[in-house]
Amino acid sequence: MPVVETVLGPVAAAELGEVDAHEHVFLRTPVNPGDEFLDTRKAAAELLRVAASGIRTVVDLTPVGLGRRPSQLAEVSRTSAIHIVAATGYHRSAHYPAAHWARHADDATLLDVLLDDLRVGVDSHDWDFPRPVPSPHKAGIIKLGASYHRIDHHEERWFAAGAAAARQTGVAVAVHTEVGTATHAALDLLDKHGVPAGRVLLAHTDRNPDPELHLELIARGAHLVYDTIGRIKYRPDSVVLDLIERMAEAGKLGHVCLGTDVGRKSSLSAYGGGPGMDVLGRDFVPRLRRRLGAAAVDTVLRYAPQALLAKSPLPCEGPRTGSAS
Secondary structure, three states: OOEEEEOOEEEEHHHOOOEEEEEOOOEOOOOOOOOOEOOHHHHHHHHHHHHHOOOOEEEEOOOOOOOOOHHHHHHHHHHHOOEEEEEEEEOOHHHOOOOOHHHOOOHHHHHHHHHHHHHOOOEOOOOOOOOOOEOOOOOOEEEEEOEOOEOOHHHHHHHHHHHHHHHHHOOOEEEEOHHHOOHHHHHHHHHHOOOOHHHEEEEOHHHOOOHHHHHHHHHOOOEEEEOOOOOOOOOOHHHHHHHHHHHHHOOOHHHEEEOOOOOOHHHOHHHOOOOOOOHHHHHHHHHHHHHHOHHHHHHHHHHHHHHHHOOOOOOOOOOOOOOOO
């Protein structure tokens, strides 16, 4: 039976229920100074709202060094009865200061960090202390990041480490694409390192709402996550509904997932902000159900993310020298 690693242990993929495929339960990054959210009680309150909206699983795509709190994630998961799939991996370069160890570590260390998070348990200090203290809570997905229209030399090394970890553990790879750019480049680089597009989730593709591009990416096998639901500063939610309808008309809805990717405390209800992490289930899903019906909702919230998140063994050979990069 296909399984997914959650912070409370392995769960059958079919038992995940409705999935918010891109979220952050705790986050601290120099990209958004002063907008971090690390309060456990407020995280629990936020996820209780998510549970009330009908979502049963949250994929927390916070990677190494950005405020991961594995023991607190487990506590919040128990309190809210929400499955949480935690991430390991490395974000785009902007999230790591010039002196950060991830910019200077050798390739073996970069890989060992990810494998420890996936096989032993996420480090309790989020790899920000000389001596690691592994928690019993394992990561279940790898998060990588690309810059705007390019993948820089640091990110290339982090992609290589992430791909090696994916090959050795069978977990999926999620990729931050800055405003939905460098998507083909990300798939090319992962393929070069032995990870096929069918094991890749491309984030923020709805911020570049180009249906022809989306269909090209899906034709390669990739999953897309439309994950800026409720964040109207980027575009109205009607644009996402139109995209989903276009993918459905093309028969490709099984490659689309949804999320809200709340990355600022000012967007969380528990901190007095909005639209809240529950906006997906609370507001967007009813609109999608009215437009495309219950079967479409089940596809993007259940079947597509469950298939992607389930561990799938990959060949462990090294990079393919003949691939495009």
